[in-house]
Amino acid sequence: MHDVGPAVATVSRRGGGPVTGEDGGRGPDSRVTDHEAFTRLVTPELDILYRVARTLVRRPADAEDLVQDTLVRAFRGIGGFDGDHPRAWLLTIMRNTEVNRNRRRRPSLLFDPDSSDAVADVGSSGQPEEEFVGGEFERAVRTAMLALPEHYARVVGLVDIDGLSYAETAGLLGIPLGTVMSRLHRARARIRKQLAAAGMAPPGGTT
Amino acid sequence: MIIWPMSRIRGVMSCRQAARVLQSYLDGETDVGTGRAVAAHLEVCRQCGMKAATYEAIKEALAHQARETDRETLDRLADFVEELVHDDPAGGPEVA
Numbered sequence: 001m002h003d004v005g006p007a008v009a010t011v012s013r014r015g016g017g018p019v020t021g022e023d024g025g026r027g028p029d030s031r032v033t034d035h036e037a038f039t040r041l042v043t044p045e046l047d048i049l050y051r052v053a054r055t056l057v058r059r060p061a062d063a064e065d066l067v068q069d070t071l072v073r074a075f076r077g078i079g080g081f082d083g084d085h086p087r088a089w090l091l092t093i094m095r096n097t098e099v100n101r102n103r104r105r106r107p108s109l110l111f112d113p114d115s116s117d118a119v120a121d122v123g124s125s126g127q128p129e130e131e132f133v134g135g136e137f138e139r140a141v142r143t144a145m146l147a148l149p150e151h152y153a154r155v156v157g158l159v160d161i162d163g164l165s166y167a168e169t170a171g172l173l174g175i176p177l178g179t180v181m182s183r184l185h186r187a188r189a190r191i192r193k194q195l196a197a198a199g200m201a202p203p204g205g206t207t
Numbered sequence: 208m209i210i211w212p213m214s215r216i217r218g219v220m221s222c223r224q225a226a227r228v229l230q231s232y233l234d235g236e237t238d239v240g241t242g243r244a245v246a247a248h249l250e251v252c253r254q255c256g257m258k259a260a261t262y263e264a265i266k267e268a269l270a271h272q273a274r275e276t277d278r279e280t281l282d283r284l285a286d287f288v289e290e291l292v293h294d295d296p297a298g299g300p301e302v303a
Contacts, residue, residue, distance in 0.1 A: 035292035046284045050276045064280060068287050075291050141268040159234065160269035166236050185230045191265055192258075201261045 038078055041086050042071060048162065049090060052172065055157045056098055069101065070094040091164070091172040137200055144194040145187075152187035155180055220248040225255050233262055 042049075049070060053063035073093050074081075081089055145153055158169045159180075166184075170177045195201035225248040231237045232245040249256045 038292055039288055042288055043285060046281055046288070047276045050280060050284065051274060054274060060280075064283070067284055071284075071288060071291060137264065138268040138271055141265055142272060145269065156269065160266050161273050163270075163273070166231075166234070181231060184234075188230060188262055188265060192261055195261070195265070201264075202257050 038075060041078075042074065042090065045087050045090055048087065048164075049094065051162045052091065052094065052158065052164065055154070055162055056094075066094065066098060066101065069097045073097055088168050088171050091168055095172050095174055137195075140195055140198055140200050141191060144191040147194065148187055148190060152183050152190070155183040156187045156191075159184060219251070220244045222248075222252060222255055225249070225252070226258075229255070229259060229262065233259065233266060 046067070049067045050063060053066040053070075054060065057063050057066055070090060070093050073096070074090055077093065145156060148156065154173065155169060158164045158172065159166070164172065166177055166180045170180045173180070192201055196203045225245055228237055228241055228245055232242055237245065249259050
């Protein structure tokens with residue numbers, strides 16, 4: 001499934017000790033400790049990686065493939081990782097992985113879709129059991145989200161559903177932090193407006 | 208209903224200023240000082256307070272849509288990591 005190249009397994013940590021074993025990855029048992037370090041680094045992030053992948057791609061199997069490809073790239077590139085913010089590092093790798101996968105198949109969903117008016121399918125698996133979860137308000141919010149342009153829905157999905165920070169979202173999508181904030185602001189304002197039109201939220205201004 | 212003109216009160220954030228940072232505030236992405244200023248504004252401004260409450264409800268509704276990653280998927284991914292590191296064909300780390 002993957003073409004794993006040689007792993008550069010020493011991981012230096014900026015402003016702190018190495019994330020490898022006690023010998024800093026240079027002793028006779030360094031391969032074991034370095035590999036353990038990689039495992040320790042990525043294991044806590046597997047859940048969020050998969051959830052984000054589900055936001056980025058439609059089919060669960062594709063999401064799992066995306067996570068696996070991301071892990072392979074991370075393993076191969078760990079030598080260039082400074083040990084800080086492993087989640088952000090992994091999300092950036094996931095972005096590059098997804099861009100490359102899509103380049104082979106179709107126009108990337110991760111290229112900046114500013115000009116796109118495509119309606120989002122973010123988070124929609126099409127499975128009936130997911131369609132009617134929650135109360136009326138939650139259904140209305142979900143409907144409003146599905147009506148958002150894709151580049152808005154993607155940011156809302158990553159921040160509000162997957163729980164990423166602004167910085168993590170910016171890194172994943174390859175857009176400036178300010179763009180994350182403005183898209184989030186506009187997306188939520190649209191959702192609120194739609195809820196207000198349906199009588200499920202107080203009317204208000206445009207903000 | 209009287210909407211008090213916040214911008215006329217010295218030291219209190221205006222509605223326009225609050226609106227500019229409201230989303231960041233709700234996401235916990237503002238600094239402490241800005242957060243306090245927004246919170247103070249929301250306490251005294253009914254209109255902005257209602258708006259903030261709506262946005263909080265929207266955020267909560269969206270958070271409920273978070274998918275639980277099933278245990279089987281997580282186990283498969285953990286196994287994949289194990290295979291990845293143990294099948295490393297390099298036979299050991301590259302030391303620069």
